[in-house]
Amino acid sequence: MSWVHCNMCYASPEEEKSLSLSFTSCGRVICSTCIPKMKELGCKACKDKCRMIALNAKAPKDVQDIFSDPMKNLKEIFKVLSFQEKNKVGETNYLFQHNILF
Numbered sequence: 459m460s461w462v463h464c465n466m467c468y469a470s471p472e473e474e475k476s477l478s479l480s481f482t483s484c485g486r487v488i489c490s491t492c493i494p495k496m497k498e499l500g501c502k503a504c505k506d507k508c509r510m511i512a513l514n515a516k517a518p519k520d521v522q523d524i525f526s527d528p529m530k531n532l533k534e535i536f537k538v539l540s541f542q543e544k545n546k547v548g549e550t551n552y553l554f555q556h557n558i559l560f
Contacts (some may be wrong), residue, residue, distance in 0.1 A: 462513075462525060464489035465503075466496065481521055482508035 462479065463470040465486040471477045478490045484504035488496055493510070501508045511517050513525065523531070552558075 462487060464492055466492040479513040480510040481513050481517070481524075482510050484508050487513070 460470070460472050464477075464479065466488060469477055469489050469491065471479060480488050480490075480493060482488060482501065482503075484501060484506070486501070486503055486508070488510065496508070500506070511521055513521070
């Protein structure tokens with residue numbers, strides 16, 4: 459995830475290995491260095507107090523998915539679509555062959 463960085467200071471875990479990131483309830487990524495500053499000043503994006511989830515292996519799957527490789531997701535979606543389309547075509551052919559359709 460070399461593209462992921464803190465939305466306040468733009469630091470990246472790729473550059474600073476000890477840096478940890480959190481994902482806020484308003485969709486921002488904040489580093490461990492900037493969390494105290496954000497808690498003190500509030501969130502500039504939503505003007506509210508944000509809940510935070512650490513971006514690590516314990517984060518909920520839906521949060522992890524946001525940061526996953528989209529090509530992997532597209533391949534999985536394509537497999538599902540292909541399977542469904544093959545079954546629709548098979549059913550339509552069966553219905554036509556047995557004069558059930560129209």
